[in-house]
Amino acid sequence: MAEHTVQFDVAPAPVKVPTGTLLVEAARQAGVEITQPCGGQGRCGRCLVRIVEGTARRRSTLRLSAEDVKAGYALACQTVVEGDLVVSVPPQEKIERRLTTDRTAAAISVPAGYDPAVAQTIQRVRLTLTPPSMEDQTDDWSRLKAALRREAGIEEIRASLATIRQIGTTLREGGWQVTATLDTRSWDCPDCPAYLIDLRPGHIPDDTPLWGVAIDIGTTTVTVWLVDLLSGEVRAQVAEYNGQIARGEDVISRIIYASKSEESMAEIRELVLGTINELIETACKRTKSTPADIVKATVAGNSTMIHLLLGIPAESIRLTPFVTAINHVPTLRAWEAGIGIHPEATVDCLPGVASYVGADITAGVLSSGMDDTDKVTLFMDIGTNGETVLGSHEWLVTCACSAGPAFEGAGVMHGMRATRGAIEEVWVNGETFEPTYRVIGGVKPRGLCGSGLISLLAELFLTGVVDKGGHIKLGLDTPRVREGEHGPEYVVAWAEETQTGQDIVISYVDIDNLLRAKAAIYAGFTVLADSVGIPLESVEQVLIGGSFGKYINVEKAIQIGLLPDMPWERFHFLGNTSVRGAYLALLDARSRARVRDIASRMTYIELSADNTFYEAFMSALFLPHTDISRFPTVGAAILKR
């Protein structure tokens, strides 16, 4: 096959690639980063490059005008190399590094009465062996097993060949005194012998921490808690954007990207492993420990995140009839999962329920305690997939509605993630229509995050700038409302106030996306309540998980019809319930058993095949809802206006 030379202006050297190579692949080989937020589908247009010399075939120009093409612009993910090229790559959007203590995870209290001797499956035991002699020529392995039997009551053990190779040396190095770390109760095989994770020469002092990590892989953010399994204390909490974002902002884009080739699956996998392993190193540095001392990990995350972490093809998740390859992955060793801790460490992924109700939700239910309460409870994780669970200790039903990423700032022109520079709360004056707002970090605004959008929409609705159908009323006596490029728009911040030097606005297109998002979530509640034949009002508590949920203003979320209209005291924000569930399962075998029980008890309702959902969704596409009687306090507020 013919080879061509591709020179990227930002790369030190050109690369040679065969005919038919995609420009993004050539860039990867040249070490040039080109972000692909839509996963390389040619939909988002963010991988724009300019072909300076040579010609290339454009498979799609969806996001390009005729002028763009004429000027040499091309989408790197849709452009095929067919000759020598010189390509100019614009500066790529930097994903801001956070590497900070997760804001949502306050000081975590150890579960009451935590006793590692009862709850913890990892045991560390100090052993003193009888040295071999001409009178006792027992082999090292049997000698070790005998000591475990004698001194720790552990009848049988398993170990990897890698561990067996080291036993003789370790026993002699320690002068026949060693410290063994074992997993005594495997999740997927309770009858299996204990697994020997680690054997070290000498006796490790009792007060040395026994390290474990709870990992939550969010589509956007990865969170790691470093835990001392002896005390149960969380010793470090770190979080960072998921490195996969550069290859797709939502799960669907990532599945599409990963399905392209074995290489792209490997890349997607390495990206998230890179994030996880860097976080683990950071957490270890803070606690003056080393990753190789971590002997256990639990992992929560949505089904796609778990599949991609483990390199399991996820294509069936996005295609009818939407099934996962596996909901509950068997216990793994860290080396096979690729997690940079002790290679023999136990890695337990929490169980999922369906393609769009994953281990993040079962972990959430576990940590919310809703599976153990008499109260009829609604648990929700407001995000792209709007996973919702309704139930109590008696029953659990669940569904996921494709809310889309509007609340994460995508699909909204000036939307952004909830980081520095995002407007997170807005107030609109009912007479002047002038807004005031609060910005994360107290800096000049760059855009609106989810909570800002909810707040803005509620204010615009209650002040009459926006009607029940989401339309912006032109003709109000304010320069803030105007005819924009995409129809009527409301200016939240003038160019001179912003970081970008451009007006921050919200248009009907944006509002329509928000309406669809909130309608999908609310319709989900309706279907769940209908499915068990109870009115939504009988819900006794609403538990909101997810770090996003934490920043929602309940009053305003009710006003737009995102949350059901109930007394505010019924709402509780739980923060990152996913990592907290992983933490509970890390500590306690009973919690681990409970989360499996939760997964098996949850009845999943597939909304895409449900007419009730469609009807409920259509009724909810209004502010706050077609049926205002469902939102009495909002009705009253409108009347007051």
Added chain:
Amino acid sequence: MAEHTVQFDVAPAPVKVPTGTLLVEAARQAGVEITQPCGGQGRCGRCLVRIVEGTARRRSTLRLSAEDVKAGYALACQTVVEGDLVVSVPPQEKIERRLTTDRTAAAISVPAGYDPAVAQTIQRVRLTLTPPSMEDQTDDWSRLKAALRREAGIEEIRASLATIRQIGTTLREGGWQVTATLDTRSWDCPDCPAYLIDLRPGHIPDDTPLWGVAIDIGTTTVTVWLVDLLSGEVRAQVAEYNGQIARGEDVISRIIYASKSEESMAEIRELVLGTINELIETACKRTKSTPADIVKATVAGNSTMIHLLLGIPAESIRLTPFVTAINHVPTLRAWEAGIGIHPEATVDCLPGVASYVGADITAGVLSSGMDDTDKVTLFMDIGTNGETVLGSHEWLVTCACSAGPAFEGAGVMHGMRATRGAIEEVWVNGETFEPTYRVIGGVKPRGLCGSGLISLLAELFLTGVVDKGGHIKLGLDTPRVREGEHGPEYVVAWAEETQTGQDIVISYVDIDNLLRAKAAIYAGFTVLADSVGIPLESVEQVLIGGSFGKYINVEKAIQIGLLPDMPWERFHFLGNTSVRGAYLALLDARSRARVRDIASRMTYIELSADNTFYEAFMSALFLPHTDISRFPTVGAAILKR
């Protein structure tokens, strides 16, 4: 560190190595083969090279004269690079490739009544799954498990992450019809769930063989039997020299070589894996199968061979108090063992008993059936370590005596292995002292193999050329007896009759080595019989394993005092009992349980700490023995003379 250039005359290009590198290591890097039969100890002198330019430091010149050193000769395993060198490497001894059907393994009959449904732990099941739908969104893994439960009664399964990654694709490729291969009863964890080895799209026809291999790793020869686990038939038998020979001819040399560095351990491991995997490929070619279709392996071999196969340090085997790292290795997967069959195939190593009574002996006992007979039985494997077992279904005692490699042709000037050109049988005329002999392959002789040496020694003794003490009588009326370089010697073949153009002789030094070897083995019998308080004569049958044993002439072995003097019909030659034991354990879970039972029942007697042994050894250092009353038939033959 300073780097030096070493150019070997037989290498295409020089290599650069740091100061202090051994010449053998430099040679390895240059791709130059230098055999090290003593494992690089500087003892055998067979890695002789000549330094043509430059100077090097000789750590040992044990085998070199002052003239040799002056002429530039050096032992590659003892010579340290300290400057640029040009080195001349003489042609290396070629280890003749055999790659033939094992001569000793005749047509193997399948154990009577073999029923794979009862005996075999591997099950192959054809499954038809209900395809997923919007009404049934069960994940692939659970769907597969449900089918196994429903169609094969297999309640729970385990699988590696690598297998789990492929399940979704395989199910869809097969249109929800698949064939699963499982290991239903793990040896080391009978309570563990069945292990999913392989999943293939479609229904594999019932008459397709289900492949397994029985592997015997001898210090000298590796044997592989390819078996159809459904019929139990051995479909191919292949054998080849163990590739490790080039790094040590006996187990001690190999342990020393492997203990030098991680690299030398890796090399020793790869050498035997190379032999095994090549044999498997050959066996597959003969049966038109592929290695990836082999789903189970059993491995027998002495303790050192098993350790080195698996990369487990073996140093403790050769050092007081002579303990192994592990006698019974847990079940492995082929990928971790490095065996080139299905990567997920089950690999069961048979259990050993002690450093010098390994899995080859437990396998031998199993296949000999001595653990299941009323008759007091002596089982022996005549070789370097002379492992011997005495017992019956009631009790088993065992020992190993360091016989040395004399019977394998080493330590004897014109000794050689039993291959083409070896004199395997000799007759000496009692009046003329002229010999006649038989040569393997019917060609001109090159030397004497073990059976030839036994035969020659017996004939020389009975014809009076050699006395009771092993001394050659000078002054006999024959040119065959003469004073040689190392004292008196007997010429077996004149230069003009031989391949080498040199006389083939046996000297007192050679005879002394043979006496020590046979005395050690006979003393072993004595100690075993003493230990249980029975006279050696009460042994009802003598079972001789090992391919070498098969060629021994019983009459002559008794005449030199190697075997006890009993009626010939009590002796039975069983050939390679080790591979046969591996074969039985491969087929039948009951045999597998039996060999473990054998290993645990065998009482090991350490001879190096036993005074009885030393006395018995000294008494046996005569032809046939100090106490001629122990050898009545030999006494009678001498009288007749």
